[in-house]
Amino acid sequence: MESPCSSELLDLEACVEADAASCSCFTQPFNETFPAEVGGAYRTTMAFEIPGTEYFCQTANQNVCMTLETSGNCCCQAEVTEYLDCSFTSDWGPSFGAGECPFNKCGAGADEDGGATPL
Numbered sequence: 001m002e003s004p005c006s007s008e009l010l011d012l013e014a015c016v017e018a019d020a021a022s023c024s025c026f027t028q029p030f031n032e033t034f035p036a037e038v039g040g041a042y043r044t045t046m047a048f049e050i051p052g053t054e055y056f057c058q059t060a061n062q063n064v065c066m067t068l069e070t071s072g073n074c075c076c077q078a079e080v081t082e083y084l085d086c087s088f089t090s091d092w093g094p095s096f097g098a099g100e101c102p103f104n105k106c107g108a109g110a111d112e113d114g115g116a117t118p119l
Contacts, residue, residue, distance in 0.1 A: 005086035009035060012083045015076035025072030034071075038084065041067040042092045057101035060088070065106035081105055 003009065013031050016023040027033040041063040049056040064084065073080065081103070088103040 003035075004090040005083060008079070008083040008086045012076060012079040015079045019075055023075040025074035027071070037067050037071070038064050038087070039092065042087070043096070046096065051096045051098040056098055060092075060098070060101060061104045061106070064103070068106060 009031070012034075016026060016030050023030075027037070042060050045051075045056060045060040045063050049059045068080070084103040088101055093099065093101045
């Protein structure tokens with residue numbers, strides 16, 4: 001079954017391939033590794049929080065943002081954000097019963113206490 005976010009992932013892959021030198025922070029093969037890493041970070045949340053509860057979305061965002069920080073998140077931020085926006089709202093969220101749980105862009109646009117390094 002094709003992911004509901006396959007077009008966003010293809011756009012992200014094209015960006016990474018177009019700027020391979022700048023995007024060396026991402027583990028290769030990117031098209032397999034990146035979705036597995038960020039998807040795994042999202043799923044890890046279920047070990048600590050119940051999907052659809054108050055803290056699930058916050059914890060899922062923290063886990064995914066920590067994974068991005070670990071990778072260095074060195075390039076293609078707009079495409080990374082588009083893929084994760086789609087994954088949170090159209091793929092992982094519905095698959096795991098998380099309800100309304102948008103990607104918070106790792107604190108981008110938040111106040112000084114807003115979270116991880118902004119995209």
